[in-house]
Amino acid sequence: xSAPTSSRRHDIDALRAIAFGLLIxxxxxxxxxxxxxxxxxxxxxPWLQTPMMVLNQWRMPLVFLISGLAVNFLLGEGDxxxxxxxxxAWLRVKRLLVPLAFGMLLIVPPQAYFEAxxxxxxxxxxxxxxxxxxxxxxxxxxxxxxxxPGITWNHLWYLPYLLFYxxxxxxxxxVFGRPxxxxxxxxxxxxxxxxxxxxxxxxxxxxxxxxxxxxxINHDLLTDAYAHAMYGTFFLYGxxxxxxxxxxxEMARLRWVTLPLAASAFVLLxxxxxxxxxxxxxxxxxxxxxxxxxxxxxxxxxxxGWGHHWLNRPMAWLNYANRAVYPWxxxxxxxxVVAGVWLSGLGLGPVMEPVVLVLVxxxxxxxxxxxxxxxxxxxxxxxxxxxxxxxWIPGRVASKLIRQEL
Numbered sequence: 001x002s003a004p005t006s007s008r009r010h011d012i013d014a015l016r017a018i019a020f021g022l023l024i025x026x027x028x029x030x031x032x033x034x035x036x037x038x039x040x041x042x043x044x045x046p047w048l049q050t051p052m053m054v055l056n057q058w059r060m061p062l063v064f065l066i067s068g069l070a071v072n073f074l075l076g077e078g079d080x081x082x083x084x085x086x087x088x089a090w091l092r093v094k095r096l097l098v099p100l101a102f103g104m105l106l107i108v109p110p111q112a113y114f115e116a117x118x119x120x121x122x123x124x125x126x127x128x129x130x131x132x133x134x135x136x137x138x139x140x141x142x143x144x145x146x147x148x149p150g151i152t153w154n155h156l157w158y159l160p161y162l163l164f165y166x167x168x169x170x171x172x173x174x175v176f177g178r179p180x181x182x183x184x185x186x187x188x189x190x191x192x193x194x195x196x197x198x199x200x201x202x203x204x205x206x207x208x209x210x211x212x213x214x215x216x217i218n219h220d221l222l223t224d225a226y227a228h229a230m231y232g233t234f235f236l237y238g239x240x241x242x243x244x245x246x247x248x249x250e251m252a253r254l255r256w257v258t259l260p261l262a263a264s265a266f267v268l269l270x271x272x273x274x275x276x277x278x279x280x281x282x283x284x285x286x287x288x289x290x291x292x293x294x295x296x297x298x299x300x301x302x303x304x305g306w307g308h309h310w311l312n313r314p315m316a317w318l319n320y321a322n323r324a325v326y327p328w329x330x331x332x333x334x335x336x337v338v339a340g341v342w343l344s345g346l347g348l349g350p351v352m353e354p355v356v357l358v359l360v361x362x363x364x365x366x367x368x369x370x371x372x373x374x375x376x377x378x379x380x381x382x383x384x385x386x387x388x389x390x391x392w393i394p395g396r397v398a399s400k401l402i403r404q405e406l
Contacts, residue, residue, distance in 0.1 A: 011312035017321035024332045038115040043350035058299040061234040068238025085174040100159040102382030111337045115144040155333040157219040165235045187240040207289035255305035265295035326384025328365040335364040
């Protein structure tokens, strides 16, 4: 009798967890780099800008690409489609809107409070702030991120964006199923240099035509045209990539090519930013646009290729990581902001403070998830946690229940 086989893609599970882990570390780093953020440490670390800039070019494209992969895995393709588009869309609405609403009501407000406090836009007193915040009484300009609407989703912006792209894709698949299947087939035939250059070429119009009209990423769902064009394209790339073994093997084969290519593209991009002409040089701008997207796509190919090579195997930590991705994502930034403000007053110094902040963030995310799983499972959906009955009821009762159901 042959051993049972599994179609589970362990590398995608691992890369998803790693992508969100990098996102959390990036937000810890934002507390220390000399860039604007919600709150800042007094211990600014200028050298941290370089690794942050490397990561900043491809961290969110990776998150959206993996999200597109997840849609492909959940929905299926062709005669292997698992559910109708309408049912799938409703499933994603429930999955994404609940943590967004819960987070905006309970998780995010402390971030806005401490940011407004740091900017002198509110007096100490969290309850008074909440009353002002939820009664939409208006704020001074720049009080906190999201001042204009008076309420913010801060780091949770990814959830409505992902839902928007998912609903658009479901609609397009229901209307243009055959053309998209043809596009998927063409994408999966890319090999070698074409796999590097064609996705970059398809991204070029975004930088050439859309970015000049909307030269910002503002996390406003209604006006964030450049972000939608870019992140939506990477989301589509993930969906088109899917489980295709040939394309994944090609990315793994090219991993030694994309390693120096990604590093060279970043160095070239930094160099071009230093010599940019003062005027509007169309040829130079086009070259910079090409290098920007070559840099992003080559890093993605690097991560996917090496991930497929090293991570496509069962690993003990993946079960927890799969469950923890959304809860840690929902909780982490509030923990960073609150803990960062608290630690700033302890005088720990430029070495111990960031170390403790990372430990507190990890411990807070793990502890918060454990408390919800173990003691208040009815809050699980609010932090994006899927909880089965046997996961949270007392051990002996769970064992009896499992034996009965088996």
